[in-house]
Amino acid sequence: MLLRLLRSHLGPYRGKICAILLLQLVATIASLYLPSLNADIIDKGVARGDVGKIWSLGGLMLLVTLVQILCSIAAVYYGAQVAMGFGRDVRQSVFNKVGTFADREVGRFTPASLITRNTNDVTQVQTVVLMTFTLLVMAPIMCIGGIVMALREDAGLSWLLLVAVPVLLGALSLIVINMVPSFRKMQERLDNVNRVLREQITGIRVVRAFVREPQETQRFAVANDELTQVSLRVGRLMALMFPVVMLILNASSVAVLWFGGHRVDSGAIEVGSLTAFLSYLIQILMAVMMATFMSTMIPRAAVSAERIQEVLDTESSVRPPANPQPAPPARGVVQLQDVEFTYPGADDPVLSDINLTARPGGMTAIVGSTGAGKTTLLSLIPRLFDVTGGRVLLDGLDIREYDPAQLWERIGLIPQKAFLFTGTVASNLRYGNPDATDEELWRALEIAQAKDFVAEMPEGLNAPVAQGGSNVSGGQRQRLAIARALVKQAPVYLFDDSFSALDVATDARLRRALRPISAHATVIVVAQRVSTIVDADQIIVLENGRVVGTGTHDELLAGCATYVEIVQSQLTAEEAA
Numbered sequence: 001m002l003l004r005l006l007r008s009h010l011g012p013y014r015g016k017i018c019a020i021l022l023l024q025l026v027a028t029i030a031s032l033y034l035p036s037l038n039a040d041i042i043d044k045g046v047a048r049g050d051v052g053k054i055w056s057l058g059g060l061m062l063l064v065t066l067v068q069i070l071c072s073i074a075a076v077y078y079g080a081q082v083a084m085g086f087g088r089d090v091r092q093s094v095f096n097k098v099g100t101f102a103d104r105e106v107g108r109f110t111p112a113s114l115i116t117r118n119t120n121d122v123t124q125v126q127t128v129v130l131m132t133f134t135l136l137v138m139a140p141i142m143c144i145g146g147i148v149m150a151l152r153e154d155a156g157l158s159w160l161l162l163v164a165v166p167v168l169l170g171a172l173s174l175i176v177i178n179m180v181p182s183f184r185k186m187q188e189r190l191d192n193v194n195r196v197l198r199e200q201i202t203g204i205r206v207v208r209a210f211v212r213e214p215q216e217t218q219r220f221a222v223a224n225d226e227l228t229q230v231s232l233r234v235g236r237l238m239a240l241m242f243p244v245v246m247l248i249l250n251a252s253s254v255a256v257l258w259f260g261g262h263r264v265d266s267g268a269i270e271v272g273s274l275t276a277f278l279s280y281l282i283q284i285l286m287a288v289m290m291a292t293f294m295s296t297m298i299p300r301a302a303v304s305a306e307r308i309q310e311v312l313d314t315e316s317s318v319r320p321p322a323n324p325q326p327a328p329p330a331r332g333v334v335q336l337q338d339v340e341f342t343y344p345g346a347d348d349p350v351l352s353d354i355n356l357t358a359r360p361g362g363m364t365a366i367v368g369s370t371g372a373g374k375t376t377l378l379s380l381i382p383r384l385f386d387v388t389g390g391r392v393l394l395d396g397l398d399i400r401e402y403d404p405a406q407l408w409e410r411i412g413l414i415p416q417k418a419f420l421f422t423g424t425v426a427s428n429l430r431y432g433n434p435d436a437t438d439e440e441l442w443r444a445l446e447i448a449q450a451k452d453f454v455a456e457m458p459e460g461l462n463a464p465v466a467q468g469g470s471n472v473s474g475g476q477r478q479r480l481a482i483a484r485a486l487v488k489q490a491p492v493y494l495f496d497d498s499f500s501a502l503d504v505a506t507d508a509r510l511r512r513a514l515r516p517i518s519a520h521a522t523v524i525v526v527a528q529r530v531s532t533i534v535d536a537d538q539i540i541v542l543e544n545g546r547v548v549g550t551g552t553h554d555e556l557l558a559g560c561a562t563y564v565e566i567v568q569s570q571l572t573a574e575e576a577a
């Protein structure tokens with residue numbers, strides 16, 4: 001998975017990666033050359049009192065060091081560029097992918113997990129890419145080069161390498177193997193903390209209103225503790241790592257000095273060679289340590305890469321057609337034929353045998369008790385979900401054959417739960433039609449009965465709107481959402497219970513203002529209040545996901561028991577009041 005993600009997203013950086021490898025190679029060779037130069041200074045310069053030699057070799061060492069430094073700097077510079085660019089590209093891919101998801105896929109991953117995947121998980125992989133190009137690529141060169149150079153200095157001490165390297169490798173592997181299972185848990189628990197936090201922040205008012213703060217604090221504490229525990233476990237193992245490395249490193253140094261000292265005594269090697277051998281041993285062990293340390297990050301990144309790839313591999317359940325049909329001329333005729341719909345994971349259909357036609361020039365109303373399937377029915381028209389049976393036609397063409405952009409252009413949806421974006425009133429209204437003039441915005445606000453309160457705000461159209469529209473009242477938010485859809489000037493408008501937060505008088509004024517619009521557009525209105533829909537041209541009564549009556553108010557009063565029941569329940573309530 002990690003490899004797949006890397007392969008698919010590192011392609012554009014091929015040139016830079018080659019440059020990094022070359023630079024790291026030069027830098028590593030330079031740093032491998034230094035101890036042997038140092039040995040020469042000691043053996044040929046210091047030991048024989050040759051100051052000229054010391055100067056010339058010292059100068060060469062300086063030069064080699066300079067080359068090493070410059071190459072390292074350049075390698076790290078390009079490494080950082082590649083890693084950060086890679087991170088940006090992956091985040092963009094994930095974002096674009098999530099943008100194509102239907103409700104079904106977002107629900108499957110949950111928003112909290114999608115956020116973690118696109119932030120923390122990407123960072124994990126990005127860090128590994130960075131470490132690979134700045135540290136890891138030089139480890140094998142350093143290790144092999146170090147062994148070769150050490151053997152050149154003194155083959156007699158080589159058995160020390162045979163002991164030290166496997167001991168270090170074994171000790172570190174033991175620690176790493178213990179660490180890996182904790183990493184997956186860590187990402188999952190991070191998801192969990194995000195989920196709890198998100199839910200609580202979004203629902204903070206409900207939490208306060210129901211005095212659930214202690215319980216919610218407790219819930220967060222549990223999630224937080226779980227994350228802490230697994231992080232602590234990883235942290236403890238990490239903390240163990242450096243002392244172990246230092247122990248082995250220093251013990252090997254002592255061994256080199258001890259056994260090497262005897263060899264110097266017996267004249268088998270010179271002092272300079274011994275110091276060089278020691279330096280090489282330390283370089284080799286450092287390389288081994290780096291490689292092992294990186295191998296702790298790779299499993300974690302692999303877990304993250306898998307989580308990212310899972311998002312990238314998910315195809316939206318509402319797939320745009322491979323060959324979209326040319327859209328027929330826009331009129332706004334909506335037809336549902338034998339429509340059946342089942343929510344993912346549910347056994348029974350929420351809607352079945354739905355047949356209806358809504359034409360421009362009239363208002364179609366949908367009534368039914370709560371949970372009857374009204375919102376579900378409306379969300380099938382803009383393809384928020386695909387039908388599981390039958391078909392939905394817009395202007396005679398199955399909506400699954402439309403280019404999605406063309407389909408959505410023809411539909412103005414006012415969702416049951418109005419949602420506004422951070423910005424201003426104007427930026428929200430222009431959401432579906434960026435070129436709308438101020439006059440058009442005011443006209444839409446006037447129809448939506450929102451002109452008065454927007455005009456009263458000191459900044460007017462430029463009044464700020466907070467995230468989700470939380471700084472306006474529920475009814476105001478609903479009316480702004482209506483105005484936003486009207487600015488779009490679509491041939492089909494879907495109002496999902498958009499009048500419920502309005503008082504009866506405003507409701508009536510709004511419906512009157514909508515009449516000129518419904519004269520040339522198709523308007524489908526879901527409503528709870530019978531008074532909202534009495535004068536609709538066609539009323540569809542839904543009960544348990546089935547159409548139990550179609551007709552005008554008077555026709556239904558005469559022939560539909562469910563409708564009569566709804567009307568009576570509301571009349572008595574209103575009369576009583």
Ligand code: M5T
Nearest residue numbers: 343346350368369370371372373374375376377416
């Ligand atoms: C109709 C079920 C829900 C209800 C039925 C959104 C949603 C709904 N349902 C699911 O199983 N999963 C879901 O994600 O579908 O729901 P609706 O269409 O939202 O009903 P409504 O709009 O008529 O109700 P209301 O309250 O808005 O008037 O049984 O369990």
Ligand code: MG
Nearest residue numbers: 374375416497
């Ligand atoms: Mg609803």
